[in-house]
Amino acid sequence: MHTVSLLVENRPGALARVSNLFARRGYNIESLAVGPTERPEVSRITLRVDCSRDALEQLEKQMHKLVNVLRVSTLEAGEAVERELALVKVNAPPSRRAELMALGEVFRARVADLGPDSIVFEIVGHPEEVSSFEELVRPHGVKELARTGRIGLGRASAGRVARTQHVLS
Amino acid sequence: MLGSDAILRSLEAEGVEVAFGIPGGAILPTYDAFARGSTVRHVLARHEQGAGHMAEGYARASGRVGVAIATSGPGATNLVTPIADAWMDSTPLVCITGQVRSTLIGTDAFQETDATGITLPIVKHSWLVQNVEELPHVIKAAFHVARTGRPGPVLVDIAKDVQETEFDFHYPDEVKLPGWRPPRNVHALQVAEAAKAIAGAQKPILYVGGGAINANACAELLELAEAGGIPVVTTLMAKGAFPDSHPLALGAPGMHGSKWANWALNKADLVIAVGSRFDDRVTGKLTAFAPGAKVIHFDIDPAEIGKLRRADIPVVGPLRPALEQLAEELRRLVDPGHMGPAAWRRQVDEWRAAYPLRYDREGDVLKPQAVIETLRDLTAGRDDVIWTTGVGQHQMWAMQYLVCDQPRTFITSGGLGTMGYGVPAAIGAKAARPDATVICVDGDGCFQMTCQELATSALEGLPITVVIINNGWLGMVRQWQEMFYDSRFSETHLTHQVPDYAQLAEAYGCAGFTLSSEDELESVLEEALNCGRTAVVDARCDPEEKCFPMIPAGAAATDVIEFTDLEESVEA
């Protein structure tokens, strides 16, 4: 699984052009997050895809050729800060509430909403933490779940940046 | 100024001489601007597919950007095939389509289709213009993107109300496209590496693709081949990039390439790929393609490097300076008077002498190859002949038997294999080079897909000669059915009865000829070529003739099939 981070011009069709490169080659985008950046005219797309290194390299080169794409980089585990937010609505009859709240505390999951028989947790963290939390509450009965898809940036520490593809000299 | 007039002023500013198209509702304002006058000549096609292929033929013959114009909906969808064709063969094309009014976009309005959506995977870029202020910048950008880097098609979809809106027109001097940065320079170190590899190779071969022509790098290619004494194979798309009559020219490799070209690739120790992309019709079984060779890969498109075959020495960048520097570097490395790999060249020439292109010349039935050979001989030595073809057996025979010594004189649909390409592409080529003799070698099946453009040819003063290799069949498909489907000829028989091509030509105001024997071949072809107007020659040929040699799809060069079961094999 690879995480790709793209800076694209904030224009209609930019996302469609990127996602088409994956679709036409038969790759499923596992997660996708699009949002603004520090520059209003530029958006960031962070996506996850399961493919071989060779395929990834080909995809990166193809993305680079898109007119709306400004930069393509691969976020390598360890060299990037990666986060995801999830909202999880869990079955919570009064008898289970305390147990669930305790679980949430361990993961620093906030209670975003509380109802007579369910709780909506809000958790932010590394995507793997989010998955662990999801696994742990699952036995209680997850009614609904929404994840944002991961976003990431190259680390600030040690001046290390994510590997940027300079395919274009 | 009105948006519609601004479109034409922008085309004029880009130096566009001619545009091919058909009007309709959503593009009417722009055609009204044509009526007000423009230095851009408009050629009225009879089908938008024809307009698109004309623009392609124009682009390939001239090296300039081709322009096609269509209305929204069916006009735009009819352009899809030429856009896909231009995409596959890297032909620079700007397609301008009208779109319904911006207030109607997204409402399934009359003749609304999502043109940018439909074409998304087959354009370099596209724009939907809903604000007239953007129009000049978009057109400027469209031409820039179409022609820079690896050339290809772009689409500009313009809402009807934009064409009708008044604004202050100013054509920009520069394009602002921060994300469009095609490679501009070549890496000197990589070129030096390549030169070293070539100087040290025993059995090098240049494997040249259409990119060499797109890059106008043919003079540099000739320099390089001669500097190194390196044999050259030219793919279908590269025919003419290197003179066919040059002693180092081996012609085309691939499925219907010559044995000597395929075996040379098979036995080479160094393959120098120049603007070629290891297409499956060239390589056959990829793992068996040039199995013992190191690969140097020159390409403007970084995504082609390593896509199908690992490049030992990749050189990304414009081919012209790359090849020029390579030839220079190579000359520095070898002694003056160095003859290159002489033993290797002798070996290849031995193959060429022992296994020439062959067909049965004995029978009474007219052979398609004989028609093409006669065309070749009738035009021998002329540098003002441009060939176009359809797709099928006749195309492969044209590739095998015609001699092209200049780039941009063999114009064909390679990557997409679009039947119906030949006639409109010929008309476009004629528009690009009015002084040239343009000959379309077509198939009877292909001809029937776009023959309505004979009207365009006749009425627009763009005369061409169409020679139909009329075997009465969808011949190439028939050949596969005979060879791989136990001769079950399913739905491939077109017949020699209908239509009467000569009469059809006459109906379109063209000259029609029919021939069916070798005796009349020369005289009829000569008459057609010299009649001074668009001519269609119905050359009725052997319906059963197959195109050889042939390497079946997915097989290796060593598995080649010949027209008789002669025992021939490649020796190490």
Ligand SMILES: Cc1ncc(C[n+]2csc(CCOP(=O)(O)OP(=O)(O)O)c2C)c(N)n1
């Ligand atoms: C638009 C399109 N439809 C179908 C095909 C598949 N096809 C490839 S060659 C061929 C037969 C072409 O027949 P003809 O023009 O008579 O040429 P021949 O092979 O007989 O020389 C067909 C149907 C194609 N390449 N393009």
Ligand SMILES: [Mg+2]
């Ligand atoms: Mg035929």
